[in-house]
Amino acid sequence: MPSVRRVSHDFLERQGLTTVFGNPGSNELPFLAELPDGFRYVLGLHEGAVVGMADGYAQATGRPALVNLHAAAGSGNAMGALTNAVAARTPLVIVAGQQVRSAIGLEANLTNVDAQALMKPLVGWAAEPACAQDVPRALAQAVFEARLQRRPTCLSVPYDDWAADAGDNSLALLERRVDRALAPDPAQRRRLAELVASARRPALVLGGDVDSAGLFDDAVRLAERLGGPVWAAPSLFRLPFPNRHPLFRGVLPAGIAPVCAAFEGHDLVLVLGAPVFRYHEYLPGRYLPEGTRLLQVTEDASAAARAPVGEALVAGTGAVVGELLKALDAHGAHATHPAHDAPAEPYRPLPEPHTAEGPRLHPEEVFAALRDESPEDTAYVVESTSTASAWWRQMDLRRPGSYYFPAAGGLGFGLPGAVGVAMGSPGRPVVGVVGDGSANYGITALWTAAQHRVPLTIVLLRNGTYGALRWFGGLLGVPDAPGLDVPGLDFTRIAAGYGVPARHATGTAELRALLAEPTDGPRLVQVDTALTTPS
Known part of the structure; x- marks a missing residue:
């Protein structure tokens, strides 16, 4: 008789969910045992980075991504990143570990108390099966719910369930298919x-x-x-x-x-x-x-x-x-729809970038360099909130899948999301544009990029402060709020510690030269930039 683990692995394989983004704890190890040869495990060093990578990967591929998280502690760590996936309507399937069934009521260490409630209301569906034999069916529901709702789902599984007998009826799940067609009548x-x-x-x-x-x-x-x-x-x-x-x-x-x-x-x-x-x-x-x-x-x-x-x-x-x-x-040609808003030129011309006084570059100079030196089909994952107006003024994006941004505004998507988008877009150039304030929320994703030799360029804009918060401080009449500066961070050294080659570009010529260099793995380019506002 097949085990719950075997049927579940076979179902995931047939559904194409063979890349597992995770950071395992003891409760998750039985699920990860005996993974079929075609599976790939992508380790992240923090659960927020794990979900961010899976979010970017699922958005880039257009398919659900599988996430394996630890019980309450690991799932809790992931919830900030999960807000972005929910707002982007990203179909993530989260499988979280749970204590053995006989210890849940005792609230033994690493028990996820009321596991279904922990991830709500963020996820679109959550469950903990009532018995081991229901795990494969519940896993299938998690996958189909994620697809149908285009929203993350979560399944909590006691770790002794994976070795239990699934029953012959569970094999019928392997042939299941659920489609959705929404056309107006x-x-x-x-x-x-x-x-x-x-x-x-x-x-x-x-x-x-x-x-x-x-x-x-x-x-x-x-x-x-x-x-x-x-x-x-x-x-x-x-x-x-x-x-x-x-x-x-x-x-x-x-x-x-x-x-x-x-x-x-x-x-x-x-x-x-x-x-x-x-x-x-x-x-x-x-x-x-x-x-x-x-x-x-x-x-x-x-x-x-x-x-x-x-x-x-x-x-x-x-x-x-x-x-x-x-x-x-x-x-036909409708008289009420003249192209009165369209100028004669097919596309608007590119303006000269603004410049900054002193040694720092204006963000527009950085984005103009990216635009000119990067291939036209480059996909950009952006998490530099204070430079939004500079970004849209300089960039020229004409292809699908060219732009990704944290959908709920939660910091920590940029670096992991760029790794995930690059892994999900083989053969397409990917650039992460990340501010120094937001980079720290997902910095561990650099290690994953190095381990998998993900072809990815990270452009790190360092202005030494939370620029968007300074702008909001002005709007809200709070110009003297504390905790807005982040001086003393050298991301070239941080990146090197994670195994990612890094350079510090000190001018536009050096920046353009570095961007023009080919790369077959991850790299980071740090640029000191002047403070700007989002709009």
Whole structure:
């Protein structure tokens, strides 16, 4: 009779979950025993880095990633990073260890008390099977729930369950398949097409889900067919549209009043693949201008339900975009959709980068160097929050999967996420752009990159302070808050200690020369930069 471990390993292999991101404790070792030859274990030195790497890997591959965490302590360490995966709607399958069944009630050391509740409400589904024989079925549910919800799930398994007999019925799980198709019905298609086709001045707002779903090029076709302006949704974690396209107006500000102001004069705002909206700064006002209608299309039922304004359609964004393109083509050249917002040039020209006084470089100089010296298909994982305006002013990103950012704003995604994206994108150049404040949250990911010889460039922007917090201090009237400076950090020495070659670039010429050098493994380039603000 097959063991629970054997059936579970076979199921994971058939589902393609053969890369395991983990940091094991004693409760997890029985699950890791006898891993089939095709499995790969990616060790992270801290659970936050483990989840960050898995998050980047799953986003880059478009498939669920398997995470193995220790019981309460290890799972607790991972929860900060988990907030980013939840906000990015990343399908992670977390398998956490638990004490043996006979010791759970005694709360023996390393027991995860009330294991299902620990990870909630972050995960979309969590369970601890009632008996060992239910473990394979529950594991299958964790995988399918992650796919269907596009949200992390968590399964707690007592470690003596893995050696138990699974029962012959468990073998039926190996043939299971669960698919989801969300297409609007004919009446919904007609209503959607009529709303969009009849708009006099439509605007388009695209969320990170557009890029996650592989709809980057389709979004360009739809925008060009509509001829109106395009914004990226606030708190952007994936870039859904070329940022120098003539119709692109940038990332919407994350405040109620400025979002309303951006939509002034538009009778319809079509939001695809984004919540309405992920506000951040408290800037109250009307949600929408007078006479503006908002229509949201999302696969995330929760996002549709909690929106404060507008109509929502819960459906596959790809199916809706396809239907809209067909409907607009059927209407022909629509007089109410002139390309009044598109300038004659196909893409906006690149500005000269700002410079800084003294020995430090302006972040724009760094980003201009990255843009010029990196291949056009480079994927950037960015966690330098105080340089956002400089980033968007200098970069020219025209391909899908070019931009990743911590979706919930939780620091610690940048370095691990870059490692995960690079592991999930073999053959594609990957650059991590990380600030000195945020780097410390996921610094142990450098060790994993060195051990696996991940081809990855980390550009470390060192300004000696938490720049975004200094900006917020000004907004909130707290200019004298303590604990905002982080002097004395030399990341070239830190990286070398983890086994990653590192250099300190002291000028633009040296930086460009270093970036132009080929690499077949990880490297870190430290650059001292002047303090800037996010906007």
